[in-house]
Amino acid sequence: MNRKKYIYIIASVAILIIIAWVLLSKNDKNQQVVAKVKKGNFPIEVTTTGELVAKSSEKIYGPQGLRQIQIWQVKIQDIIPDGTVVDSGQYVASLDRTEISNKIKDEETNLEKLESQLTKTRLDTSLELRSARDELINLKYALEERKITLDQSKYEPPATIRQVQIDLEKSQRAFEQAEKNYKLRYQKAVANMQEVSASYNQAQRKLQQMTDVLKEFNVLAPKAGMVIYKRNWDGNKMGVGATVNAWDNVVAELPDLSEMISKTYINEIDISKVKVGQAVQVGIDAFPEKKFTGKVIEVANIGEQLQNSNAKVYEVRILVNEFDSILRPAMTTKNKILTSVVDSVFFIPIEAIFNADSVAFVYRKDGSSAVKQEVIVGQSNDNEIIIRAGLTTDDEVLLVPPEKADKLKLEKLPADIISKFREKPSKPKTEKTANGPSGTQTPGTPVIIKK
DSSP, X not given: XXXXXXXXXXXXXXXXXXXXXXXXXXXXXXXXXXXXXXXEEEEEEEEEEEEEEESSEEEEEOOTTTTTTTOOEEEEEEEOOTTOEEOTTOEEEEEOOHHHHHHHHHHHHHHHHHHHHHHHHHHHHHHHHHHHHHHHHHHHHHHHHHHHHHHHTTTSOHHHHHHHHHHHHHHHHHHHHHHHHHHHHHHHHHHHHHHHHHHHHHHHHHHHHHHHHHHXXXXXXXXXXXXXXXXXXXXXXXXXXXXXXXXXXXXXXXXXXXXXXXXXXXXXXXXXXXXXXXXXXXXXXXXXXXXXXXXXXXXXXXXXXXXXXXXXXXXXXXEEOSOOTTOOTTOEEEEEEEEEEEEEEEEEEGGGOEEETTXXXXXXXXXXXXXXXXXXXXXXOSSEEEEEESOOTTOEEESSOOTTGGGSOEEOOOHHHHHHHHSOOSSOOOEEESSSEETTSOOOOOBOOOO
C-alpha cells in the first residue's frame, strides 16, 4: 500500500512539473520586446573605423648620397621593434651592405690601377723631358763650336767662310727649334699628368664618398621619441627585408604624439555628407572606456580603391582634440561623424521597421495584442530611424514580429498623407548640420495620425 502511495506522489509531482514548464514556455513565448516611440532631435551620423597616426612626425633617414654612388635601392637588414622608445643618437636600424661593399672593392682596385698609371706617366714624362734637355745642351754646344769655327776662319777663302756661316745658321735654327719643341713637350707632359692625376683624385674622392656613405648604413635616431615603421605604397609596414629607395630614403619615423589624427576611409555613398569642420566622437577599441572628441580637418576630393575591396572610398582625416598618453599610432578607432541633426521628430529602433511590397510598417502594441501599422520613414543612423508619419509618442512598437504576424491585416495611412509625402516639397525645411543649417535636407517635422 505504501509503495502505491509513493508512486502516486511521484507521478503527481512529475505532472505538476510538466504543467509548470508548459506554462512558463508559453509565457516566455508571449513575452514581447517593445520600444517606446521617442521624440526629439535626431542625430545623423556616419560611423567608420580608422587608424591613429601622428599629425606631424620627424623622419629617420637612411644614408644620404646613395644616388651619387649609383645605389638605387637598399634593403633593411635589421631594425628595432615597432613602437620602441629611443634616445637621441641611439641605434635604430642597419641596412644591407652587400652592394656598397662590392662597389668599394671595385673602386679600390680601380684606384690602384690609376695610381700605377700615375707613377708610369710621371716616369715617362721625366725620361722624355730629360732627353729633351740633354738634346738642348748638345745643340747649344754645337752652336758654340760653329761660332768658334767662324771666328777662326776669318783668314780662310770667302767660300769657306760662307760655308762656316751656313753651318752656324743651321745650328742656331736647330737650337731654337729644339727649345720650342721642349716647351711643347713640357706642356704635353703637364697635361698628361693633370689628366691622370684628375682621374686618380676623382677615384679617391669617390672611394671616400662611398666610405662616408657606408658609415651611415647604421641608422641612428635624430632625437628622442618612439620609433614607428614607415608604410610603403601598398600600406605594409617597412620592417626587416623592406626596400629603401634612393629618392625616398626614409627608414622609420618619430611621431609627435601630442597631436593625433584618426585616418579613415568613407564609402562613396556617405562621402557627400562629410564636410570639413564637422564634430566627431572618437573611441579607441583598445580602451572602450575612453572617449574623445574631434573634428574633420580634411576630406579627399578623389576616391581610391583599397586592396581586397571593390568599393571606392575617400580618405578622411580627423583631428583628436584631447591629448592622452595612452594614444599610440596604429591604434584602431571608431569614429562617429555628426553630419546633421534633425529637429523635433519621432524615431524608433531600426529593428522595429519591416517591409513588404515596398511598404514600411511596424507592429504597434495595442493592449495585449499588436497592430500591423503602415509608417513613412525618413533618415536613419546606425541604431534608429525617423518616423515621418504613422506613430506618436504614446505608441510602443515590437522589435520582433508577434505570433501569427502573417494573419494581421495592414492598417494603411490615409491617402492624403501618403500623397503629401510622396510629392516633392517646393520649399523644404532646414536641418541643423554639424556646421550650421542646410537647406537641402528632408523635412524633419513629423505628421501625427489620430487613431
